Amino acid sequence: MNGTHYSGEIADLLGRVRRRPTADWPWHPGEPVPGxxxxxxxxxxxxxxxxxxLTLVNPRDGVVGLPGGSLEPQDGGDPAVALAREAAEEAQALIDGPCHVGYLYDRVGATNGxxxxxxxxxxxALRSVGPTAPDPASGRHYRRLLVAPGLAVELLGWGASGIRQARAAIQAAVALFQVPGRASEVIEELPAGGCEFRPCV
Structure with missing residues (x-):
């Protein structure tokens, strides 16, 4: 498929996207987090x-993000548990087989005092999404878009570091979930009522 395709409604939504400033956090692909x-x-x-x-767009302010967030006490210090919880809360998404692809070193630690x-x-692997609902932690009601990883980097505003992160994630997904190395260029909003995907195994 040539070019990026999307509906007029999505074009309007993307026209209001606001990107966060790029943080200068060094990217460590494939490396475990030091103790x-x-x-x-x-x-x-x-x-x-x-x-x-899956990308999430907050229609109130146009900020785009990937599912995820801060680790909470109930996550037991496990990023995979935190990701599954956040994906369910923010996107009503059920995931499978989360794997570590790297980490960003935040020397300033704004989220760590x-x-x-x-x-x-x-x-x-994205297995399903349920009916759309507000995030219980923030009350935000995200729009849920499927986009090619390269476009996700553009929407996120993550620059060169984001491209490297996307490449590491794609490499893992191709190996573990048998997804194609080159994604569809169609931008699709997931149904408000939810949907299921065939198992990525």
Whole structure:
């Protein structure tokens, strides 16, 4: 398929996208988090069977994100548990097989009281999404878009570091979930009532 395709409604939504400033956090692909660094956040590249990933758009302010967030006490210090919980809360998504693809070193530690920390990135298979609902933690009601990983980087505003993260996630997803290395270029909003995907195994 040539070019990016999407509906007029999605075009309007994307026209209001606001990108966060790019943080200068060094990317460590494939490396485990050193024991001295606490893991404070985990975000996930959640892959549909056709290689697209789930992105969340807050229609109130246009900010785009991947599913994920801060580790909470109930996560037991496990980023994979945190990702599964956050994906369910933010996107009503069920995931499978989350795997570590690297981490960002946050020397400033804004989420850790000014002390250095790690922000983990994972890849996982997207199995289903339920009926759309507000995030219980923030009240945000996200729009759920499937997009090619490269476009996700553009929407996120993550620059060169985001491209490297996406490549690491794609490599893991191709190996573990048998998704194609080149994703569909169609931008698709997932149904408000939810949907299921065939198992990515």
């Amino acid at each position: 001295r660094l606490p893991v404070k956040q985990c975000w996930g590249w959640l892959f549909a069977p056709d290689g697209r990933v 000014g002390r250095e920390c790690a922000r983990v990135r994972m890849a996982a």
